[in-house]
Amino acid sequence: MKLKDRVAVITGAGSGIGRASAKEFAREGARVVVADINLAGSAETVRQIETGGGRALALETDVADPASVQRLVTQTLKAFSEVHTLFNNAAVQVNKTIEETTVEEWNREIAVNLGGVFLCSKFFMPHLKKTKGSIVNMSSVNGFFVEPMCAGYCATKAAIIGLTKAMAIDHGKDGVRVNCICPGYIDAGLAEGYFQAQPDPAAARAAAGRLHALWRIGRPEEVGRVAVFLASDDASFMTGSAVVVDGGFGSGLPPGN
Numbered sequence: 092m093k094l095k096d097r098v099a100v101i102t103g104a105g106s107g108i109g110r111a112s113a114k115e116f117a118r119e120g121a122r123v124v125v126a127d128i129n130l131a132g133s134a135e136t137v138r139q140i141e142t143g144g145g146r147a148l149a150l151e152t153d154v155a156d157p158a159s160v161q162r163l164v165t166q167t168l169k170a171f172s173e174v175h176t177l178f179n180n181a182a183v184q185v186n187k188t189i190e191e192t193t194v195e196e197w198n199r200e201i202a203v204n205l206g207g208v209f210l211c212s213k214f215f216m217p218h219l220k221k222t223k224g225s226i227v228n229m230s231s232v233n234g235f236f237v238e239p240m241c242a243g244y245c246a247t248k249a250a251i252i253g254l255t256k257a258m259a260i261d262h263g264k265d266g267v268r269v270n271c272i273c274p275g276y277i278d279a280g281l282a283e284g285y286f287q288a289q290p291d292p293a294a295a296r297a298a299a300g301r302l303h304a305l306w307r308i309g310r311p312e313e314v315g316r317v318a319v320f321l322a323s324d325d326a327s328f329m330t331g332s333a334v335v336v337d338g339g340f341g342s343g344l345p346p347g348n
């Protein structure tokens with residue numbers, strides 16, 4: 092097992108890629124803190140992990156709220172005494188141009204997607220230094236290649252790549268590694284929301300598959316396994332990396348498009 096006896100905190104693990112990742116971390120021996128604003132979803136993730144013989148704890152958390160994140164840190168340490176990995180995965184996506192996006196939507200998207208990475212990293216950092224742990228941030232191919240109708244989201248995902256590199260150089264001397272993952276389309280909540288926002292959701296979904304060299308969108312666990320790798324000692328000389336997990340999306344348009 093790659094993560095035996097480690098403690099991993101995964102935000103946004105109440106559904107989608109976060110849940111699939113939590114299950115992969117638990118399968119590799121980690122005790123997992125499932126931190127999500129949706130407590131029912133988190134409880135279901137914990138149930139699935141425990142059914143598989145793993146250990147997990149659901150903690151209701153709003154990553155955009157400093158007090159909530161500080162409670163997450165306190166409760167994590169109370170339950171497990173230490174923490175080795177923080178996976179900043181929680182995000183929301185407003186499927187609008189900036190002209191259509193309200194000021195409230197913009198502020199919330201920035202606060203959750205980018206502010207959440209800042210707050211969780213800031214408040215867990217002292218404890219990650221003690222274990223020489225690591226941070227995995229969730230970016231997206233939209234951090235490099237933008238798409239229509241999600242301007243704020245693309246901005247946050249590009250910023251996360253910069254923040255990952257900045258944290259990596261600031262904290263490498265402390266033994267804390269910081270990397271991020273840039274997935275293509277993955278069959279989970281935010282992609283589904285994007286498809287539903289298009290005039291023909293079924294056509295949008297089919298078209299998305301064709302944008303990848305592998306001619307399909309990814310599965311959540313295909314991202315979760317990369318997060319496990321980055322959290323494990325197998326990635327001991329990796330920091331500041333933006334790891335692309337995109338089925339060839341970024342290589343160019345496959346023939347037939």
Ligand SMILES: NC(=O)c1ccc[n+]([C@@H]2O[C@H](COP(=O)([O-])OP(=O)(O)OC[C@H]3O[C@@H](n4cnc5c(N)ncnc54)[C@H](O)[C@@H]3O)[C@@H](O)[C@H]2O)c1
Pocket residue numbers: 102103104105106107108109126127128129132152153154155180181182183203229230231232273274275276277278279280281282283
């Ligand atoms: N699905 C994709 O195609 C895709 C592609 C690239 C990157 N990503 C990234 O993967 C991550 C997970 O996306 P997903 O598709 O699994 O979406 P999802 O909606 O299934 O999961 C997001 C989770 O974040 C939680 N969340 C939202 N706001 C929160 C807050 N303030 N505090 C705590 N939790 C909060 C939600 O409750 C939800 O459980 C996101 O960072 C997303 O940007 C997704």
